[in-house]
Amino acid sequence: MPGMPWPLPWPFDTTYMQLALIAGVAVGASAPLIGTFLVQKRLSLIGDGIGHVAVAGVGAGLLFGTSPVWTALVVAVVAALALEWLRSRARSSGDLALALFFYGGIAAGVVLAGRSTTNANLQPYLFGSILTVTENDAYTVVGLGALIVLAIAVTWRAMVAISLDEEAARVAGIPVGALNALLAALTAVTVAAAMRVTGVLLIAALMVLPVATGRVVARSFRATTVGAAAVGVVAVVLGLAAARQWALAAGGAIVLATLALFVVASLAAPLRRASAPDDASSLLSGPG
Amino acid sequence: MRTPRADPVLTVEGASFAFGAHRVLDGVSMEISPGEFTALVGPNGAGKSTLLRIVLGLLAPQAGRVELFGSPPRRLRDRWRLGYVPQRPRLAPDLPATVEEVVGAGRLAKTGWWRRPRPEDRAAVAHALESVALGDLRHQRVTELSGGQQQRVLIAKALASEPQLLILDEPIAGVDAQAQRLFRDSLVHLLREHGASVLLVSHELGAVADDLDRVVVLRHRVLFDGKPADLAATGVSLGVHADDLPRWLEELSENGGG
Numbered sequence: 004m005p006g007m008p009w010p011l012p013w014p015f016d017t018t019y020m021q022l023a024l025i026a027g028v029a030v031g032a033s034a035p036l037i038g039t040f041l042v043q044k045r046l047s048l049i050g051d052g053i054g055h056v057a058v059a060g061v062g063a064g065l066l067f068g069t070s071p072v073w074t075a076l077v078v079a080v081v082a083a084l085a086l087e088w089l090r091s092r093a094r095s096s097g098d099l100a101l102a103l104f105f106y107g108g109i110a111a112g113v114v115l116a117g118r119s120t121t122n123a124n125l126q127p128y129l130f131g132s133i134l135t136v137t138e139n140d141a142y143t144v145v146g147l148g149a150l151i152v153l154a155i156a157v158t159w160r161a162m163v164a165i166s167l168d169e170e171a172a173r174v175a176g177i178p179v180g181a182l183n184a185l186l187a188a189l190t191a192v193t194v195a196a197a198m199r200v201t202g203v204l205l206i207a208a209l210m211v212l213p214v215a216t217g218r219v220v221a222r223s224f225r226a227t228t229v230g231a232a233a234v235g236v237v238a239v240v241l242g243l244a245a246a247r248q249w250a251l252a253a254g255g256a257i258v259l260a261t262l263a264l265f266v267v268a269s270l271a272a273p274l275r276r277a278s279a280p281d282d283a284s285s286l287l288s289g290p291g
Numbered sequence: 292m293r294t295p296r297a298d299p300v301l302t303v304e305g306a307s308f309a310f311g312a313h314r315v316l317d318g319v320s321m322e323i324s325p326g327e328f329t330a331l332v333g334p335n336g337a338g339k340s341t342l343l344r345i346v347l348g349l350l351a352p353q354a355g356r357v358e359l360f361g362s363p364p365r366r367l368r369d370r371w372r373l374g375y376v377p378q379r380p381r382l383a384p385d386l387p388a389t390v391e392e393v394v395g396a397g398r399l400a401k402t403g404w405w406r407r408p409r410p411e412d413r414a415a416v417a418h419a420l421e422s423v424a425l426g427d428l429r430h431q432r433v434t435e436l437s438g439g440q441q442q443r444v445l446i447a448k449a450l451a452s453e454p455q456l457l458i459l460d461e462p463i464a465g466v467d468a469q470a471q472r473l474f475r476d477s478l479v480h481l482l483r484e485h486g487a488s489v490l491l492v493s494h495e496l497g498a499v500a501d502d503l504d505r506v507v508v509l510r511h512r513v514l515f516d517g518k519p520a521d522l523a524a525t526g527v528s529l530g531v532h533a534d535d536l537p538r539w540l541e542e543l544s545e546n547g548g549g
Contacts, residue, residue, distance in 0.1 A: 043386070158404075158405070160396070160404055161399065161404035163392065163396060164399055164404070167388065167396050171448075175370050176367075222389055222432045224392050
C-alpha cells in the first residue's frame with residue numbers, strides 16, 4: 004500500500020490508522036457473515052472456543068519463530084474440523100469434549116509461548132493490537148477476509164437451506180456434512196484474520212454481536228446478513244475513532260461499539276413497530 | 292390378470308428395522324404408482340416415521356429393499372423428484388427469513404445449490420406460493436405467520452422443485468378447517484395438474500378422505516393395503532381415529548370378517 008497516508012479525514016489521517024482501518028474493515032465485514040450461520044445453528048460461542056485453541060498455534064509460532072497468524076490458522080482449522088466431526092456424531096456428550104479442546108489449546112499456547120526465547124508475548128494476540136499492524140499483516144487480513152466473502156457468496160443458498168432445516172437439506176441432496184465442515188473451517192479462518200484486530204478472546208463478539216443487531220432491524224436472511232456486515236464495519240470505524248480520541252485499547256473499543264449499536268437498534272425497534280396498530284393496541288388493552 | 296402399470300415411483304419390499312431389541316418395522320412392503328394418492332396411517336409408535344426416514348434415505352433398512360424412482364434412496368441423483376414436508380414446522384422462533392426465502396430453498400434440488408436461480412426458478416417459487424395462497428405474504432417474516440400458514444409455507448417449499456413424489460409427515464395435525472381445505476386444494480392441484488404422486492402420513496384423513504386412491508394401515512407390519520372403499524367394506528371407517536384402526540382390523544381378522 005505505497006503512498007500512504009491517503010488524504011483521509013481525522014482519525015484516519017495517519018499511516019498506522021489507515022492500516023488499522025483496512026484490516027478492521029476486512030474483519031468487520033467478513034466475521035458477521037460467518038456469525039449469521041453460527042447464531043442460527045446455536046453455535047454462537049464456537050468462535051470463542053476456536054479462539055482458545057488458536058492460542059496453541061500462536062504459542063507454536065512464537066516458539067519456532069514463524070508467523071503466529073499462519074500457525075494459528077493451521078491449528079484453528081484442524082481443531083474446528085475436529086469439533087465439527089464431534090458435533091455431528093456425539094450430540095449431547097460433545098460439551099465435555101469441547102471443554103477439553105478449548106482449555107487444552109489455551110494451556111498449550113501459554114506453555115509454548117513461555118518456552119520461546121524471543122521477547123514476543125501472547126498479549127497482542129489475546130487482546131489484539133490493530134494499531135500496530137504492518138502492511139503485510141493488513142494484506143493477510145484482507146486476503147483471509149476476501150476468502151470468507153467468496154466462500155459464503157458461492158455457498159450462500161445451500162448454507163441458508165441448511166440453516167432453515169438440516170434434515171430437509173439432506174433430503175434435497177445438499178452436501179450438508181461437507182458444508183458444515185466448510186463453515187467450521189471458515190470460522191477458524193475468521194479467528195486467524197481477526198486475531199490482530201480484536202484478539203482471540205474477543206473475536207466471537209465481532210462474529211455474533213453484529214448479527215444480533217441485524218436480526219433486530221431486518222426481515223430477511225439476506226438483509227440480516229448484509230446488515231450485520233454493515234454493523235461490523237461501522238463498529239470498527241467508531242471503535243478506532245474512539246480508541247484514537249481517548250487512547251483506548253482498540254480491540255475492546257470496537258467490541259463495545261458493536262454492543263452500543265445493538266442497544267441503539269433494540270431501543271429504536273419498538274418505535275419503528277409503533278406504526279403497526281396491532282402490537283400497540285394489544286399492549287394497551289391487556290386481557291379481559 | 293393385472294394390466295401392466297408404469298414403473299412405481301416407490302417400492303418397499305420386506306423392509307425391517309429394529310432399535311436394539313425393539314422391532315419397529317417387520318417385513319413391510321408397499322408400492323406407489325405414478326399419480327397415486329396414498330395415505331399411510333397408524334397409531335403413534337407404529338413405525339410410520341421410521342419407514343418415512345428409510346424412504347427419504349435418512350436411515351438404511353436393516354433388511355429388505357427400498358427404491359425411489361428405481362434407485363436406492365441414498366443414491367437417487369435427481370433429488371428434485373422427491374418433495375418432503377416435515378412433521379411440524381421446525382422453524383426456529385427467531386428465524387430471520389422471509390416466506391420467499393424459505394420456499395426458495397426448496398428449489399435448490401432442481402437448480403443445483405451452487406447455481407444462481409434462473410427466471411424459471413423464480414417462476415416456480417412464485418407458482419408454489421400461489422398454489423398455497425401465500426403469494427401476498429411472500430415478503431413477510433415466516434415466524435410472524437400462524438401455525439397453519441407456516442405449514443403451507445413448508446408445503447410450498449416442497450412443491451417448489453416440482454416433485455414427482457410428495458411425502459408429507461402429519462401435515463394437518465393441529466391445523467384449522469380453512470387451512471385444511473387450502474391444503475387439500477393444493478394437493479389435488481399437484482395430483483391433477485402435474486400428475487405427481489402423494490404419500491401422506493397422517494392421523495387424520497378427514498379433509499382428504501374422498502380424494503385418496505389408497506390407504507396403507509401400518510403397525511410394525513402392513514395390516515391393510517387397498518382402496519378406501521375396500522377398507523370401508525371391511526366395516527372400518529376412515530373416520531375412525533388412526534390409533535384405533537389397527538385394533539379394528541385385527542379384531543375383524545380374528546373374527547374371520549373382512
